[in-house]
Amino acid sequence: MTEVIATNETILVVGGGISGMTAALEAAETGKQVVLLEKRPYLGGRVSQLYKYFPKLCFPTCGLEINQRRAKMNPALRILTLAEVTSVEGEPGNYRVGVHISPRYVKENCTACGDCERAVSSEFDDEFNYGLSKRKGAYLPHRMAHPLRYVLDPRIIGSEDAEKAKAACKYDAIDLDDSGEDLTLNVGAVIWATGWQPYDANRIQPYGYDRIANVITSVEFERMADPSGPTGGRLIRPSDGKEARNVAFIQCAGSRDHNHLLHCSRICCMATLKQTTYVADAWGDDADISVYYIDIRAIDRFEDFYAKVRETTRARFIKSKVAKIEENKANGNPVLHGVDTEGYHRYANEHDLVVLAIGMQPSVPSDQFPVKLALNEEGFIEPAPENGAIFAAGVASDALDVNRAVQHATGAALKAVQVVNRVAGQEA
């Protein structure tokens, strides 16, 4: 049974990405009791799946590590993974929140030795690598996972593999009878930091993501560039494993389009500029980079980054939204068709690999919130008074980069602290 002490002076944070971790730590470090719920088996959210951060081109892992250390040191912070909110009732200062915890089948005494993983044979798409590789039915979600604890895929439960995993564990850390749990928490304020998901590229029909192997998304490209990722950091084509030197990026894939997402996803211009450096770093003078864009949105301090990248990667910028992609059947090259706005030239350009700068949309669909919240047209949470003491943090509120998401999360923590302080004041 999970022991969670929660009162109406407790702050609940939903979503353990960079925004949720920040909000939870900021609140806990003021001395408040905080419970952090994360749906995945580990913390960190989408940034743990990025290779480098713009604009400094440093590694996200270092920021995540600092947060994980802060979390470990703070007794006021309770973290629950594989946890989701099922219901929210009540009012500011007094909410009752239903929480469902899915079974992990692995107890806290797991040492991450990996014996169970070696013992099982079943394989599944690795969600951490967006399906670009496979992982075992007993697995560590990723190298740096926090908590550093294995997971059994529920699909192997009841199979021979489950028994094999259990038998392999020297520490008796595997509990095949784990059936999860349902809890009710009493909290004073809620911070909603459930983040984003990539827009479904299959819905952009003319780009053939579902038909053309060498058309991938920007989130997949991040995994490909990572030395600990599915290709060992080599930029290669999914169709034939050939080196991808001539790489095209298509901006606004699914964003700023009334057939898809209406909003500008705000980070994808910067993400592409960053990713052109991956190509340039990999191939040097042999890199051949094209960026197809409507306009490059590198706002305020990012303008310098844009200028620097243009110079160092020698990427070609083509002002045109690509109309359609076809495949050259002979060599698997995607062929991009469109009209260039500068001169109105019609083009049919071949590349080794095409990366769709895919849009960001809220991870929780508008109709699937366990509580009624004021949302904008795109499904992001509004800072509206009718949301009571439920505050959005990070990308749950709007498409933001990490820096802005973290600032926003700090603001959300402050609002939540004010609510529970009010409660404490009334009770004193």
Add this chain to the structure above:
Amino acid sequence: MSELNQQMIEQYRTRFLQEVEANVEEGEWVKMCMQCGVCSGSCPLGKHWAHPPQEIFMMIRAGKREEVLTSDSMWMCTSCYNCIVRCPRGLPITHIMHGLATYAKRLGLAPKNQPTAKFAQLFWDNLVKKGRVNELKLGLSLYFMNGFGEGIKVAMKQQAIGLGMLRTKRMNPMEVVGGHAVKDLDGFHKMIRKAQELEDARIKQNAG
């Protein structure tokens, strides 16, 4: 050049975008175009035109009045609707193209001997007469649009389709002598006249 054209030039001077917004059907959408190029890239015929839709919209904003209104580009549009389906901003591109063509014609600037323009005129004349399109007559006049000899050649090629249509009663050979009309032909003509009056009044008002 028509008198109306002169009046419009004086009225709007360099403000061609405003002229389009006020006088062209769906013209108020032109300023919403973000020049992404998807319409041009998706247009199956675009490569045969002088100016694809995206460029036409830019030319309107750049005040290239003469070039736009005398262009044959908008007459080339086949109403396939590819562009409308794809435009990220939801511009009714096809309708704007037709609106521009209509406006150009009204001002007497439409290119002479443009096949689509001729077809459109034949279609219209045919429609207005009886309130419905007489396929046989329209078909015949189309065949002979390019002269009699050419018409016979085309007609021979199309014979199979025409005979098929006769057999399945989709086309009545007697229509060539009169052709049946809509029930209330008088009412229909009144309606067309009224629509024309309203349209004329609007344009006249804009012409100052």
